[in-house]
Structure formats: C-alpha cells, structure tokens
Amino acid sequence: MKILITGNMGYIGPCVVQRLYASYPEATLVGLDMGYFANCLTGTEILPECRVDVQYFSDVRHLPKDLLRDINAIVHLAAISNDPMGNTFEEVTLDINYHATIELAKKAKEAGVKTFVYASSCSMYGFAEGGPRTEKSPLNPLTAYAKSKALAEKDLEKIADKRFVVTSLRFSTACGMSERLRLDLVLNDFVACAVTSKKITILSDGTPWRPLINIKDMAQAIDWAIKRGTANGGEFLALNIGSNEWNYQVKDLAEAVAKVIPDVNISINKDAQPDKRSYKVSFDLFKKLAPDYQPKVDLITTIKELKDGLEAMEFKDGDFRNSKFMRLKVLSQLRNKDLLTENLEWANKSSGA
Numbered sequence: 001m002k003i004l005i006t007g008n009m010g011y012i013g014p015c016v017v018q019r020l021y022a023s024y025p026e027a028t029l030v031g032l033d034m035g036y037f038a039n040c041l042t043g044t045e046i047l048p049e050c051r052v053d054v055q056y057f058s059d060v061r062h063l064p065k066d067l068l069r070d071i072n073a074i075v076h077l078a079a080i081s082n083d084p085m086g087n088t089f090e091e092v093t094l095d096i097n098y099h100a101t102i103e104l105a106k107k108a109k110e111a112g113v114k115t116f117v118y119a120s121s122c123s124m125y126g127f128a129e130g131g132p133r134t135e136k137s138p139l140n141p142l143t144a145y146a147k148s149k150a151l152a153e154k155d156l157e158k159i160a161d162k163r164f165v166v167t168s169l170r171f172s173t174a175c176g177m178s179e180r181l182r183l184d185l186v187l188n189d190f191v192a193c194a195v196t197s198k199k200i201t202i203l204s205d206g207t208p209w210r211p212l213i214n215i216k217d218m219a220q221a222i223d224w225a226i227k228r229g230t231a232n233g234g235e236f237l238a239l240n241i242g243s244n245e246w247n248y249q250v251k252d253l254a255e256a257v258a259k260v261i262p263d264v265n266i267s268i269n270k271d272a273q274p275d276k277r278s279y280k281v282s283f284d285l286f287k288k289l290a291p292d293y294q295p296k297v298d299l300i301t302t303i304k305e306l307k308d309g310l311e312a313m314e315f316k317d318g319d320f321r322n323s324k325f326m327r328l329k330v331l332s333q334l335r336n337k338d339l340l341t342e343n344l345e346w347a348n349k350s351s352g353a
C-alpha cells in the first residue's frame with residue numbers, strides 16, 4: 001500500500017500522517033507540499049515530515065514525474081485553505097483548489113490510483129436558513145474559497161467510477177492542537193485570546209452557526225474514506241463530516257472557553273454586520289455510513305487540549321491576530337519579501353538567502 005498525502009505540511013496534515021501511520025504501519029507514506037508554512041512549527045520536538053517515507057517539496061500545479069507510480073490512494077489536502085487567503089489571492093485559489101485538483105485526479109485515475117479522498121468543506125453551504133443542511137441541500141458558496149471547493153467537488157463526481165472511488169469530505173470547521181497550530185480558526189482563536197489576555201473579542205454579533213470538528217476526528221474520517229468500498233456510499237460520495245451535537249453558535253463557543261479558563265471576559269461586537277456565513281449541518285448520513293468512525297473528541301476536551309498546548313509553548317502574544325499564526329499573514333509576508341511570486345510559486349530559490 002502506498003498513500004500520497006498532499007498538503008501534509010499544514011495544520012491538519014501532521015495529524016493525518018500520524019493517524020495513517022498508525023492505521024497502515026506497512027504502508028509507504030508519501031508527502032507533497034509547497035511548504036508555505038513549513039517553519040510554523042508549534043510545540044514539537046521533531047519535524048513532522050520525518051514520519052513520511054518520502055517528502056516532495058513540490059507544487060500540485062506542477063506534479064513531479066513519477067509521483068503517482070504505484071500509488072494506491074491519495075488524500076488531497078493541499079489548498080489555499082480559508083476565506084481570508086482566498087479573498088486576497090482569488091485567482092490562485094481557483095487555480096490550486098479547483099484546476100490543479102481536477103488535473104491531479106485525472107492523472108491519478110490514468111495512473112491506476114484506486115481511491116481519492118478530497119478535503120472539502122461545509123463552508124460551501126454559505127448562509128443557510130431553514131434547518132440543518134444535508135448533502136442534498138443546495139450549495140451556496142459565498143467566497144472564492146468555498147466556490148473553489150464546490151467547483152472541484154462537482155468535477156470530481158464526473159471523474160469517479162468503479163475503478164476510481166472518490167470521497168469528498170465536507171469538513172466542519174477544524175479545531176484542536178497541531179504540530180503546526182493555526183489561530184485563524186474560531187475556537188483556536190478564542191482559546192488563544194483567553195490564554196493571552198483573559199478577554200475574548202467576538203468579531204461578529206456571536207449568532208452565526210458553525211459546526212466544529214477536532215482535527216483528530218478529521219484524520220479518523222479520512223482513514224474511513226480510504227477504506228470504504230463502493231458498497232458503502234457508491235463510486236462518488238460527498239459527505240458532511242462532523243456531528244449533530246457540534247453545531248454551535250459562535251457565542252456558545254466563547255462561553256465554553258470561559259467555563260474552562262477562569263476570569264475570562266467576553267465582548268460581542270453588537271454593531272457588527274451580520275456574518276453571511278452561518279450554517280447548521282446534518283451529519284446523519286456520516287453516522288449511518290461510518291458508525292465506528294464518529295467524532296470522539298468533545299468541545300471541552302478540545303479547549304483543554306488547546307489551553308495546555310499553548311501554555312506548554314509559553315504562548316503570550318496578545319497580538320497573535322497579526323502574527324505568523326494567521327495563514328494570510330504568512331503568505332502576505334512571503335509575497336512582500338518577493339519570496340513568492342504573485343501566483344504564489346516560489347520565486348528564485350536564491351532569494352531571501
């Protein structure tokens with residue numbers, strides 16, 4: 001068994017690699033990543049990439065020759081992975097998240113890869129009123145990021161067949177401690193606010209709904225998707241990944257953090273424009289198809305894990321919303337220093353030396 005994991009050097013990737021290493025100890029794990037956030041390590045003694053057998057520092061837009069030889073399964077995480085980056089680098093987001101994904105899938109099918117697991121997102125539901133969104137609900141992608149995910153998913157469905165099984169995992173918003181922790185995610189941000197300044201500033205009016213999932217449970221779902229056969233969901237399956245109990249309003253998340261971390265003050269921006277991204281999601285189908293792979297790490301455990309992780313790092317930066325813990329900041333800084341071109345490709349490799 002040989003598994004390719006693209007985007008393995010991001011926030012979720014290290015956790016996915018650990019899970020696959022435990023589940024498939026005999027497998028050859030191959031990583032491929034541009035390395036945008038390679039040096040954003042947090043609280044780890046080793047370079048997480050030591051856990052893969054082969055690491056490519058490459059761009060999914062220019063696939064290395066022979067990359068796909070003998071690969072059985074692909075976990076495709078590589079992407080411009082949130083709304084702020086997608087809004088700033090709109091065209092590149094479409095190129096990487098949509099066009100390169102479809103090219104990769106086509107080449108993989110040609111090369112005889114059997115299984116393709118795609119990291120999609122519940123954010124494709126956009127603003128959704130009238131009950132939890134199911135996989136049959138219409139999509140309403142409101143941002144460049146969400147649109148790129150929706151377009152990729154639609155074309156992946158056309159490529160899937162009984163020789164090339166595709167699972168598009170529509171993940172809830174991720175949270176939890178990682179060897180490359182990001183703080184541009186709602187729960188992670190609230191815990192970091194509480195730890196550094198005892199004050200959580202909610203940028204919205206607190207009412208938007210968000211389903212959440214711990215990254216360990218995302219990795220578990222990916223493990224399931226690699227194993228599932230066509231009998232369990234068909235040749236193409238788009239599936240909401242999370243749990244019904246983890247649909248929260250943003251203000252509930254802040255209150256949960258304040259329960260775990262004492263003396264935290266919560267301020268809500270009452271004058272904020274209503275957040276257009278608000279959606280409740282139904283995870284019934286996931287429960288039906290994968291009863292043994294349901295999310296296990298609950299909200300309070302995740303908050304404690306983040307608190308402990310940040311304290312172990314002696315994290316004190318109250319201004320972290322302007323720091324390298326925000327992915328947009330990292331990319332913008334690399335651009336400002338001309339280390340990345342406007343297409344977000346590495347510039348002349350001697351620059352920055």
Ligand SMILES: NC(=O)c1ccc[n+]([C@@H]2O[C@H](COP(=O)([O-])OP(=O)(O)OC[C@H]3O[C@@H](n4cnc5c(N)ncnc54)[C@H](O)[C@@H]3O)[C@@H](O)[C@H]2O)c1
Binds near residue numbers: 172185
């Ligand atoms: N974090 C979330 O809340 C969430 C939720 C739903 C879905 N997802 C999806 O899961 C995947 C992983 O998310 P993450 O939070 O780890 O993101 P991340 O931004 O931390 O990691 C993405 C990785 O992809 C790499 N990458 C980007 N463009 C590339 C390219 N052209 N070639 C090669 N590598 C490239 C980056 O260097 C980075 O290491 C993404 O596809 C994301 O859209 C994330």
